Amino acid sequence: MHLDATLIAQLVVFLLLAWFTAKFVWPPITRALDERAKKIADGLAAADRAKAELASANREVEQELARSHHESAQRLAEAERRAHAMIEEARRKAEEAGESIIAQAKAEAEQQVIKAREALRDQVAGLAVKGAEAILHREINPQVHADLLARLKAEL
Template identity: 55%
Template sequence: MNLNATLIAQIVVFFILGWFTMKFVWPPIMKALDERAAKIADGLAAADKAKSDLERAEKKAVDEMRKARESAGDVRAAAEKQAAKLIEEARGEAARMVEQARTAAEKEAGAAMQRAKDDLREQVAVLAVSGAEKILRREIDAKAHAELLANLKKELH
């Protein structure tokens, strides 16, 4: 066989194989590689999106925690104000009750003192009449006694 004919036959077979590969084998391989590249790109884009979503979620969580702390501080401050107000109201009520009790005690003491003075006046009048009767040792009119006692009471007031 001739070297040129073999070489030409090999070149023709090579070009036929190249044409067949380019026409029927290469497009599915390229399509599979393009699909895989697209999937990888989609995966990377999804990962970037997930990363940015995660960062936003973390920022939102931090903001929510800050708001919750502020809200808790506000609630605590409001509770402290309410407690102080209730304590102040209770102190005012207690002071009012103490004042009422003191006033009532003063009135009762004044009334008791007046009763004691009245009783003392009665006793002084009885003693005075008794002393006068002993001194005089004479007959005394009951009506005159009552009149004298009334006058004595008036003088003692």
């Protein structure tokens, strides 16, 4: 065998193998690699979208937490305002009730003073009539007696 013929035969076989590989083997491999690259790119894009959605969800959660914190602070402040208003209202009512009780007590005391004065006037008038009877040693007419008592009451 000849070295040139072997070399040419090997060259032909190599070229046939290269053509066969380029025609039938290489396209499925490149297609598989392209599909794999596309899947990886899609996965990376999905991961980026998921990361963006997670960041958005975190922002929404933080906003909702801030909003709920603000609302709870407002409710607490409103409850405190209501409590103060209720305390002030109770204090005002208690003061009004105390003033009313004091006014009633004063009115009652005044009525008792008036009754005591009337009783004292009656007693003084009775004593004055008895003193006058004792001085005059005689009985006074009941009509005159009533007039005398009325004048004494008015003077006292």
